[in-house]
Amino acid sequence: MDFPSGLLTVPGRTFLHFLAYLGQLTALMQELLIAFRSGVWRLKLVAQQIVAIGYGSQAVVIVTGAFTGAVFTFQSYAKFKDFGFETTVGAVVSVALCRELGPVLAGLMVAGRVGAAMAADIGTMKVTEQVDALRVMGVHPVDYLVLPRFLAMMISMPFLVAESISFGLFASYLVTSFGYDMPSTWYLNHMLEHTNMEDLSIGMIKGFVFGMLITLISCHQGLAAENGAVGVGAGTTRAVVISSLVMLIVNFFLSLLLNYIFPIGTV
Amino acid sequence: MAEPTPSTTPTPPAANDGSAPAFIELKGVYKRFGKQEVLRGINLTLKHGETLCIIGPSGEGKTVMMKHIIGLIKPDKGEIFVDGVHVNRLKEREMAPIRKKVSMLFQGAALFDNLTVEQNVAFPLLEHGVRDRKEIDRRVREALQAVDLDEHRTKFPTALSGGMRKRTGIARAIIDHSECILYDEPNSGLDPIGSDIIDQMILRMQRRFSITSIIVTHDMRSVFKISNRVAMLYRGEIRFLGTPDELKTSDDKIVQDFINGRSDITC
Numbered sequence: 001m002d003f004p005s006g007l008l009t010v011p012g013r014t015f016l017h018f019l020a021y022l023g024q025l026t027a028l029m030q031e032l033l034i035a036f037r038s039g040v041w042r043l044k045l046v047a048q049q050i051v052a053i054g055y056g057s058q059a060v061v062i063v064t065g066a067f068t069g070a071v072f073t074f075q076s077y078a079k080f081k082d083f084g085f086e087t088t089v090g091a092v093v094s095v096a097l098c099r100e101l102g103p104v105l106a107g108l109m110v111a112g113r114v115g116a117a118m119a120a121d122i123g124t125m126k127v128t129e130q131v132d133a134l135r136v137m138g139v140h141p142v143d144y145l146v147l148p149r150f151l152a153m154m155i156s157m158p159f160l161v162a163e164s165i166s167f168g169l170f171a172s173y174l175v176t177s178f179g180y181d182m183p184s185t186w187y188l189n190h191m192l193e194h195t196n197m198e199d200l201s202i203g204m205i206k207g208f209v210f211g212m213l214i215t216l217i218s219c220h221q222g223l224a225a226e227n228g229a230v231g232v233g234a235g236t237t238r239a240v241v242i243s244s245l246v247m248l249i250v251n252f253f254l255s256l257l258l259n260y261i262f263p264i265g266t267v
Numbered sequence: 268m269a270e271p272t273p274s275t276t277p278t279p280p281a282a283n284d285g286s287a288p289a290f291i292e293l294k295g296v297y298k299r300f301g302k303q304e305v306l307r308g309i310n311l312t313l314k315h316g317e318t319l320c321i322i323g324p325s326g327e328g329k330t331v332m333m334k335h336i337i338g339l340i341k342p343d344k345g346e347i348f349v350d351g352v353h354v355n356r357l358k359e360r361e362m363a364p365i366r367k368k369v370s371m372l373f374q375g376a377a378l379f380d381n382l383t384v385e386q387n388v389a390f391p392l393l394e395h396g397v398r399d400r401k402e403i404d405r406r407v408r409e410a411l412q413a414v415d416l417d418e419h420r421t422k423f424p425t426a427l428s429g430g431m432r433k434r435t436g437i438a439r440a441i442i443d444h445s446e447c448i449l450y451d452e453p454n455s456g457l458d459p460i461g462s463d464i465i466d467q468m469i470l471r472m473q474r475r476f477s478i479t480s481i482i483v484t485h486d487m488r489s490v491f492k493i494s495n496r497v498a499m500l501y502r503g504e505i506r507f508l509g510t511p512d513e514l515k516t517s518d519d520k521i522v523q524d525f526i527n528g529r530s531d532i533t534c
Contacts, residue, residue, distance in 0.1 A: 034360070125379075132339050133377035136370060137391045138363035 028220050031142040032150060042148050049152030053114050054159060060109045061160045062167045068101055069093060069168025073175040086180070090187040091194035093172045095264065098199035102165035104251055107210035110160060111243040115218035118149055119239035122222025123232035131223070146219045150212070157211030158204045165203055198262035206254055210247050217243045289348070290315045290447060290479050291336055296345035298331060305331050307503035309345070315446075318473055318480040320490045322525065323500035329483040330374070332500065333449050336481070337369050338362045350446070367395065370445040374452045376436035378424040384435050385411070385420040391443040410438040413475070414468055430461035437468055447479040448472065454486040466492050487526050490514075499525065 073093050080086045122145050125131050131141050169191070176182040221239040225231045291313040298306040305328040313319055321329045334340040335347055338354050347354050349365050357365070370391075378387050389407045397403055411417040414434040424432055433453055440448050450469065454462040466489050472478050473493075484490060490497055490511060497514045499507040499522055507514060507522045514526060524530070 128375060129373045129377040130379055132334075133371075133373060133379075135339060135359070135362075136337055136366055137394055138366040139394050140360060 025216060025220055028216060032146055035143040035147040041151060045148035046151045049148050050156055053152050054156030057110055057113055057160055060113055061106050061164045064105050064109050065102060065164030065168040066171040068105055069097060070171040070175050073172040077176060077180055087186045087190055089176055090191035094169055094191045094195040095199055097165045097168045098195060098203045102168060103161045103203045103206035103210060106161045106164040107247050108244055111214045111247060112240055115214045115239045115243045116236050118218035119221040119236045120232060122219055123225030123235045126223060126225045127228050127232055141223060149219060150215045153211040153215045154208060157207040161203050161207030202258045202262055205258060209254060213246055213250060214243045217246060290350055292348040294346045296335060296342045296347060298342050304503055309505060311498060313479060315479055316477045318493055318495045320494035320497045321481060321483045321500060322490060322497060327500045328503055329500050330451050333451060333481060333483055337371055337449060367443065368445060369447040370440040371449040372436045372440050372451060372453055374455060376432040378432055378435055380424055383421050383423055384416060387435060388438045388442055391439060395443060406442055410442040414438045429456050430464060433465055434468060441472055450482040452483055454484055454489055462486060469493050
C-alpha cells in the first residue's frame with residue numbers, strides 16, 4: 001500500500017515554515033545588534049516609546065496585578081485555613097507573584113496592548129510605503145522603528161513587572177487584613193521573611209526577556225505585513241498570539257533555569 | 268477621438284547631449300514574482316539631467332522597474348548601475364550613499380503620519396546629520412516655498428489634500444539636493460488643475476536644480492509636457508523608447524492605441 005504523501009508533506013511544510021520564521025527572527029535580531037552597536041539610538045524616539053509603552057501600560061498592569069493578588073489571596077486563604085496555615089498566605093502569594101504571576105500576567109497584558117500596537121503601527125507604515133520611504137532616505141527601518149521600541153521595552157518592562165507585583169501584594173494585604181481580620185503584622189512578617197531578592201530578581205529577569213520577545217515578534221510581524229489593511233490586521237493578531245504563546249513556553253524553561261540558579265525556599 | 272495635445276507652455280528643458288555620462292543604466296534586468304514574469308530583459312540608459320517618462324498599461328512593471336533603480340527590489344537577473352555604482356550588489360546598509368543621490372516620490376506620497384509637513388520635509392536633513400537648526404529651517408522654508416506649501420507647514424498629512432501631499436513629497440525629495448528624483452504616478456488621483464500644478468513643479472525642479480527625473484505616469488498630457496524621452500513598457504519589455512514627437516508618430520498600433528486611449532473591447 002502506498003504511503004499517503006500528505007502525511008509527510010503537511011508536517012514537512014509546517015516545519016520548513018517554522019525554520020524560515022526562526023531564520024527571519026534571527027536576521028532581525030542580527031540587524032538589531034548592528035543598529036545597537038552603531039551607537040545611533042535616537043533617544044527622543046526611545047523616550048516617546050517609553051511614554052507609550054511604560055506610562056501607557058500603567059492602568060492595565062496595575063489592575064491585572066492588583067486583582068490577581070486579591071483573588072489569589074481570597075482563594076488560597078480559604079483552603080489554607082482548613083489546614084491551619086492561613087498565616088502563610090502572605091508568603092505564598094508574594095513568592096508566586098514575584099516568580100510567576102507578576103511577570104507572566106504583566107507580559108501577557110503588554111503583549112496584548114503594546115505588541116499589537118507595534119505590529120499595527122509598523123505594518124501600516126509598511127503597506128503605505130512609509131517603510132520604503134525610510135529606506136529611500138537611507139534610513140534602515142530596524143534602526144528607526146525597531147531599536148527605539150526595543151530599548152524602551154527593555155527599560156519599561158522590569159518597572160511594569162515590579163508595579164504589577166507591588167499592587168498584587170498590596171491588594172493581597174488589603175484582602176487578608178480587612179477581609180479576614182488577619183493581623184497585618186502576621187501577614188507582613190511572613191511575607192518579608194519568605195520573600196527575598198532572588199524572588200524579585202527572577203521577576204525582573206523574566207520581564208526583561210518577555211519584553212525582548214514581545215518586541216522582536218511584534219516588530220517582525222509589522223515589517224512582514226503585506227496585502228493592505230487585511231494583512232496588517234492578520235499581522236497584528238499573529239503578533240499577540242505568537243508573543244503570548246512563546247512567552248508562556250519560554251516562561252516554563254526560564255523558570256527551570258532560574259529556579260536552578262536561585263533555588264526556591266532556601267532562605 | 269481627440270489627440271493628446273502637448274502643452275505649449277512651458278516646455279521641458281533640453282536634455283544633455285550624447286556626450287553626457289550615463290547616470291542610470293539597466294542591463295538585461297529580469298524580475299519574476301511567483302509565476303508572473305514582470306520584467307523581461309529591460310535595457311535602459313538615462314543621462315544626467317534627462318527626464319524620462321515611463322508609460323504603459325497598469326500592472327506591466329513600471330513601478331517595479333523604478334524600485335529596482337533605487338534598490339527597493341533586487342533583480343533576478345541583470346545589472347543596474349547608478350552613477351557608475353553596481354547597485355544590485357550592494358547590501359541594504361551600503362545603499363545609503365546612492366539614496367542620497369536618488370530620491371523617490373511614492374504614489375501615495377508615503378508621508379509619515381505622526382509628523383507635520385515641515386517635520387516630514389526636514390526628516391532627510393536630520394537623518395543625514397544636519398544639526399544646525401537655522402540651516403534646517405532655511406532649507407525647509409526654501410523647499411516648501413518651491414512647492415507652494417509654506418503656509419501649510421504645521422499641518423499633519425491627514426489634513427492635506429492629495430495634491431498637497433504629493434507636493435510635500437516632492438519637497439521632501441528635493442530638500443537634500445538629490446541629483447535624481449523618481450516619481451511614481453505623481454498625477455494619479457488629481458484633478459486636471461492639481462495635475463498641472465504637479466507638472467509645473469517637476470519642470471521647475473528640472474530647471475532650478477537640473478535634476479535627472481524618471482516619471483511613471485498614465486497622464487499623456489504630462490508626458491508631452493515634461494519629458495525629453497518616453498519609454499513604453501509592455502508585457503515586461505520596452506516596447507517603445509524615443510522622444511515625445513517620435514511617440515506621436517510611431518506606427519506601432521499598440522503604442523498608438525495606448526497613447527490615444529483606444530481599447531479593442533466593444534460593447
